[in-house]
Amino acid sequence: xxxxxKAFQRWLQGIAPDASTAxxxxxxxxxxxxxxxxxxxxxxxxxxxxSISRAYNINPVAALADFEPYxxxxxxxxxxxxxxxxxxxxxxxxxxxxxxxxxxxxxxRSREKPAALSPAPHATSVKNWVDAIDDGEVRHRVxxxxxxxxxxxxxxxxxxxxxxxxxxATALAAGVGPAGGLVATGLIxxxxxxxxPDARQAALDSMSDGDLTALAGDRLQALGKVLRRQEHxxxxxxxxxxxxx
Amino acid sequence: xxxxxxxxxLAVCGLIAxxxxxxxxxxxxxxxxxxxALMTLAILLSIEAPYVAIxxxxxxxxIANLLLRFVIFAAIYFVGVRVTKGFGAEGAYRLITGRAGMxxxxxxxxxxxxxxxxxxxxxxxxxxxxxxxxDSRNGxxxxxxxxxxxxxxxxxxxxxxxxxxxxxxxxxxGLVRVAAGLLAVGGIAIALTLLFPxxxxxxxxxxxxxxxxxxxxxxxxxxxxxxxxxxxxxxxxGRETYTEK
Numbered sequence: 001x002x003x004x005x006k007a008f009q010r011w012l013q014g015i016a017p018d019a020s021t022a023x024x025x026x027x028x029x030x031x032x033x034x035x036x037x038x039x040x041x042x043x044x045x046x047x048x049x050x051s052i053s054r055a056y057n058i059n060p061v062a063a064l065a066d067f068e069p070y071x072x073x074x075x076x077x078x079x080x081x082x083x084x085x086x087x088x089x090x091x092x093x094x095x096x097x098x099x100x101x102x103x104x105x106x107x108x109r110s111r112e113k114p115a116a117l118s119p120a121p122h123a124t125s126v127k128n129w130v131d132a133i134d135d136g137e138v139r140h141r142v143x144x145x146x147x148x149x150x151x152x153x154x155x156x157x158x159x160x161x162x163x164x165x166x167x168x169a170t171a172l173a174a175g176v177g178p179a180g181g182l183v184a185t186g187l188i189x190x191x192x193x194x195x196x197p198d199a200r201q202a203a204l205d206s207m208s209d210g211d212l213t214a215l216a217g218d219r220l221q222a223l224g225k226v227l228r229r230q231e232h233x234x235x236x237x238x239x240x241x242x243x244x245x
Numbered sequence: 246x247x248x249x250x251x252x253x254x255l256a257v258c259g260l261i262a263x264x265x266x267x268x269x270x271x272x273x274x275x276x277x278x279x280x281x282a283l284m285t286l287a288i289l290l291s292i293e294a295p296y297v298a299i300x301x302x303x304x305x306x307x308i309a310n311l312l313l314r315f316v317i318f319a320a321i322y323f324v325g326v327r328v329t330k331g332f333g334a335e336g337a338y339r340l341i342t343g344r345a346g347m348x349x350x351x352x353x354x355x356x357x358x359x360x361x362x363x364x365x366x367x368x369x370x371x372x373x374x375x376x377x378x379x380d381s382r383n384g385x386x387x388x389x390x391x392x393x394x395x396x397x398x399x400x401x402x403x404x405x406x407x408x409x410x411x412x413x414x415x416x417x418x419g420l421v422r423v424a425a426g427l428l429a430v431g432g433i434a435i436a437l438t439l440l441f442p443x444x445x446x447x448x449x450x451x452x453x454x455x456x457x458x459x460x461x462x463x464x465x466x467x468x469x470x471x472x473x474x475x476x477x478x479x480x481x482x483g484r485e486t487y488t489e490k
Binding site for chain 1 (some may be wrong): 273274277327328330331332333415416417418421467470471473474475477
């Protein structure tokens with residue numbers, strides 16, 4: 001989950017040789033106590049490295065590639081697949097663009113184009129990203145490669161979270177660009193991962209009406225399941241209050 | 246040591262009962278107030294000094310012990326009804342309030358009353374220690390009487406147990422799950438009281454600890470659910486005023 005403090009300090013020496021810890025914190029907006037604690041424990045969080053590299057105008061992906069567990073991130077960025085790009089479009093954006101399609105609006109009543117896509121990540125971006133690159137065996141391969149139990153992996157996806165290592169491991173297991181998962185988890189931006197600015201919009205536009213409708217249907221079905229479960233939990237809790245509160 | 250345990254339990258339970266008075270006056274879940282009040286009375290009647298005082302007032306023939314048993318039955322019945330309703334355990338609810346539950350209650354009560362009147366019960370003594378020492382026949386009868394008195398609470402708590410274990414592993418609020426865990430521990434403790442006849446006599450302290458663990462677990466468990474609702478009401482307070490109109 002974390003990076004060793006020694007490697008971090010070596011890296012920091014390389015990018016800001018004369019800066020004190022206080023300087024680094026001020027420039028990068030990290031709380032001094034947070035960084036001090038991470039240094040004392042010898043465990044530097046990945047987001048600390050990302051914040052510092054941004055502050056010193058270094059690409060966070062390149063910065064992370066300096067650390068042993070993230071070697072795979074080195075080298076020129078690999079372009080994302082269309083599935084990955086579409087997975088990083090939020091469900092509301094997807095639905096809006098579907099409603100503007102010919103198939104949904106034959107009379108072309110709404111003349112205006114849907115607004116620009118909101119930036120990644122979105123409420124279910126992690127789960128959608130893994131689903132988009134999963135050939136059915138990816139979860140097993142990640143589990144085998146990292147030793148993380150499948151149920152723990154699933155629990156992270158359900159919570160729309162994924163640790164940076166697992167995100168990279170998942171991308172490798174699926175054979176896609178290594179930084180895609182870091183975009184889906186919101187650790188880095190699309191731009192930092194080397195995704196072209198309008199890549200998501202272009203991927204969306206290239207989808208046929210049928211594919212887009214089916215995808216929107218899948219998203220709605222998953223959302224419905226989550227909402228129903230929340231409602232069920234809520235009803236159960238209310239019943240307990242009613243009888244025992 | 247045992248005296249401390251007894252009086253602490255009495256104080257905790259009595260305080261919670263008093264704290265429930267305002268909501269009982271407002272008509273909110275009155276049975277919860279009855280549960281706490283009945284439990285307070287039951288604890289009072291199981292401590293030697295108050296027991297002797299009350300029993301003397303009732304004629305000094307240990308009729309207070311019979312009263313204590315029925316107070317416990319009433320308290321555990323209400324606990325069973327409220328908890329099964331609250332946690333949506335319909336099968337368990339039927340096992341307590343349905344024909345089976347009523348038959349169990351009736352049979353145990355009849356047996357208990359019959360044994361009580363077969364005994365020579367003169368001389369107030371908590372736990373019927375005095376009458377048990379009179380002769381071997383009385384000693385055996387006190388054992389049977391005690392077993393009957395423990396049978397109904399054990400029945401109800403065993404019926405509750407599966408629902409409580411399920412609630413611990415559910416997605417209910419944390420405090421409610423802790424409460425369900427306490428109710429489960431209390432239920433197991435009550436069920437363990439069935440084994441008292443096989444416990445060696447020198448281990449009387451074990452019986453006390455098991456009894457009071459059970460009572461404390463139930464009382465604190467129920468109070469925690471109440472606390473969880475109060476906490477929930479506070480965080481959702483702003484929203485509630487909107488929806489109530």
